[in-house]
């Protein structure tokens with residue numbers, strides 16, 4: 001039986017690389033993002049490599065909250081359902097608090113948190129009706145500690161992480177798996193302007209690690225697991241004087 005994965009934010013970076021990775025692993029894939037022309041290119045490239053690959057694409061802005069269940073249902077119709085929802089669409093604008101940059105903060109929370117909640121809600125609604133499913137949320141190591149110049153980003157990822165924890169408890173015993181991923185630095189357009197990207201890994205490597213974690217149905221994990229499993233714990237306990245220098 002072919003497994004199917006829905007990927008939001010599939011036009012670039014982690015979502016795009018995971019689309020190739022999962023398709024190569026034999027999954028049918030449903031891809032969404034705002035840039036439909038990028039999704040068309042990805043679909044065409046995948047189909048060129050393997051004509052039997054199953055790829056559905058839909059234009060979706062996750063901040064058009066009413067459109068989210070419509071896009072999810074249309075992927076359900078075209079692919080005859082899906083097994084995994086990879087909730088990945090996100091932005092990292094960076095802002096300083098109190099410097100007139102509230103719009104960036106609002107946009108970050110609307111995309112990374114409320115857009116993710118809209119996606120999780122629509123996918124869970126489908127999984128509850130169907131009696132099984134797997135939600136995978138892409139948080140960040142920034143969820144472990146509020147980081148300077150990333151207040152709304154850290155808050156959005158911490159919010160998503162706690163939301164998914166609640167979902168896991170709420171759907172306990174109902175055949176719905178919930179995975180929260182905490183990537184460190186994966187080489188994508190989201191962070192390629194940053195001066196420092198410790199323990200950076202390629203997006204292909206990141207996607208391969210993520211695919212493995214999805215297939216193992218882990219409850220939560222950093223990406224890659226090491227060294228971020230250790231660094232993540234450290235982030236939580238480091239004094240503010242050190243965090244302030246980051």
Ligand SMILES: NC(=O)c1ccc[n+]([C@@H]2O[C@H](COP(=O)([O-])OP(=O)(O)OC[C@H]3O[C@@H](n4cnc5c(N)ncnc54)[C@H](OP(=O)(O)O)[C@@H]3O)[C@@H](O)[C@H]2O)c1
Nearest residue numbers: 009011012013014034035061062089090140185186188190
């Ligand atoms: N790269 C890292 O090191 C890293 C680390 C931790 C967490 N993450 C998380 O991983 C996820 C993917 O990031 P990435 O690094 O792959 O960045 P990316 O290359 O910039 O990709 C972001 C994806 O999100 C989509 N997106 C953004 N806003 C959207 C919206 N309003 N509606 C629908 N789709 C939207 C973009 O597609 P369109 O522009 O076409 O809509 C794009 O496909 C994000 O949630 C990010 O926070 C990344």
